[in-house]
Amino acid sequence: GDSVTQMEGPVTLSEEAFLTINCTYTATGYPSLFWYVQYPGEGLQLLLKATKADDKGSNKGFEATYRKETTSFHLEKGSVQVSDSAVYFCAQRGFQKLVFGTGTRLLVSP
Amino acid sequence: NAGVTQTPKFQVLKTGQSMTLQCAQDMNHEYMSWYRQDPGMGLRLIHYSVGAGITDQGEVPNGYNVSRSTTEDFPLRLLSAAPSQTSVYFCASSYSRTGGGNTIYFGEGSWLTVV
Numbered sequence: 001g002d003s004v005t006q007m008e009g010p011v012t013l014s015e016e017a018f019l020t021i022n023c024t025y026t027a028t029g030y031p032s033l034f035w036y037v038q039y040p041g042e043g044l045q046l047l048l049k050a051t052k053a054d055d056k057g058s059n060k061g062f063e064a065t066y067r068k069e070t071t072s073f074h075l076e077k078g079s080v081q082v083s084d085s086a087v088y089f090c091a092q093r094g095f096q097k098l099v100f101g102t103g104t105r106l107l108v109s110p
Numbered sequence: 111n112a113g114v115t116q117t118p119k120f121q122v123l124k125t126g127q128s129m130t131l132q133c134a135q136d137m138n139h140e141y142m143s144w145y146r147q148d149p150g151m152g153l154r155l156i157h158y159s160v161g162a163g164i165t166d167q168g169e170v171p172n173g174y175n176v177s178r179s180t181t182e183d184f185p186l187r188l189l190s191a192a193p194s195q196t197s198v199y200f201c202a203s204s205y206s207r208t209g210g211g212n213t214i215y216f217g218e219g220s221w222l223t224v225v
Contacts, residue, residue: 096166
């Protein structure tokens with residue numbers, strides 16, 4: 001069935017470091033792909049999305065490119081801030097639902 | 111425009127009690143759903159609805175009931191709470207019935223503890 005695999009965390013970085021969080025998916029078709037972010041004690045917010053191969057989603061300095069050939073949607077940011085500390089979820093939209101990865105916690109220290 | 115509103119935000123229940131988590135959206139979305147979030151397991155779909163009067167089961171429906179009498183509201187009922195239902199619950203909604211790039215919007219979550 002459809003699934004999403006994310007790298008396990010926590011990912012611990014210093015401020016201004018480069019961030020990559022890996023995400024791969026398995027699907028029967030070509031799903032839309034999403035990254036959601038969850039700040040402590042809050043709900044999920046859409047960070048970015050891509051709906052077809054080679055699309056690049058971007059928001060708040062984060063980017064992810066829909067790679068059909070490697071079935072991946074890795075999240076990147078060139079320079080992280082303390083305020084980016086959160087849990088990041090990769091997801092694909094299949095029939096009637098989102099399929100989520102298990103989440104990756106990012107901890108950024110000053 | 112409030113988006114997706116869930117209540118209550120926090121609740122403690124005793125085993126065997128019943129309760130209803132409320133969810134309302136003001137975006138005229140056809141699709142609404144409930145997820146639960148557990149450590150190390152991401153979010154899992156409990157039930158969903160593609161319109162008023164239509165509901166269906168997700169991955170983990172046991173112990174939960176839903177109904178959709180209006181477009182705006184999609185309550186989740188726990189008939190007899192069990193400790194295994196301790197979790198964070200998220201309601202979500204979107205325009206599209208059958209997938210695609212339409213964004214699914216989430217409520218702020220309901221933290222439920224069953225003792």
